[in-house]
Amino acid sequence: MRRVDEAIKAVVSETIPTLKDPRIGFVTVTGVVTTSDLAQATVWLSVYGGEKRRQATLTALEGAAGILQSRVNHDLRLRRTPHLVFQYDPSVEDGVRMSKLIDELDPGPEEVMADDDKN
Numbered sequence: 001m002r003r004v005d006e007a008i009k010a011v012v013s014e015t016i017p018t019l020k021d022p023r024i025g026f027v028t029v030t031g032v033v034t035t036s037d038l039a040q041a042t043v044w045l046s047v048y049g050g051e052k053r054r055q056a057t058l059t060a061l062e063g064a065a066g067i068l069q070s071r072v073n074h075d076l077r078l079r080r081t082p083h084l085v086f087q088y089d090p091s092v093e094d095g096v097r098m099s100k101l102i103d104e105l106d107p108g109p110e111e112v113m114a115d116d117d118k119n
Contacts, residue, residue, distance in 0.1 A: 009029050011075045021064060024060045024064075025049050027057060027061075030092065032044065041084055041085070
């Protein structure tokens with residue numbers, strides 16, 4: 001199933017930029033989880049922008065699900081094409097937030113050296 005997930009991820013990642021819907025923002029497919037019977041594939045996405053941009057992008061992708069499923073069927077030739085469901089993946093946003101918090105706590109090597117030079 002991992003190979004199927006990665007193959008679907010690749011096809012969806014390549015196809016999303018070709019969609020001509022202006023509601024679709026900068027999207028990164030972070031993962032795909034397919035059920036064992038190939039009935040459904042949950043596509044996890046990271047969307048650059050605020051909440052409005054995220055919702056608009058998810059709505060547009062739900063509308064384009066048929067096009068994306070058709071492309072998955074054409075490229076992968078699975079015995080059954082899974083129904084695509086799109087979910088927002090907050091892990092990228094959480095990682096950026098954590099990095100900012102760590103940067104606030106750690107002064108960095110330049111500031112430490114500057115403090116040592118003063119002594």
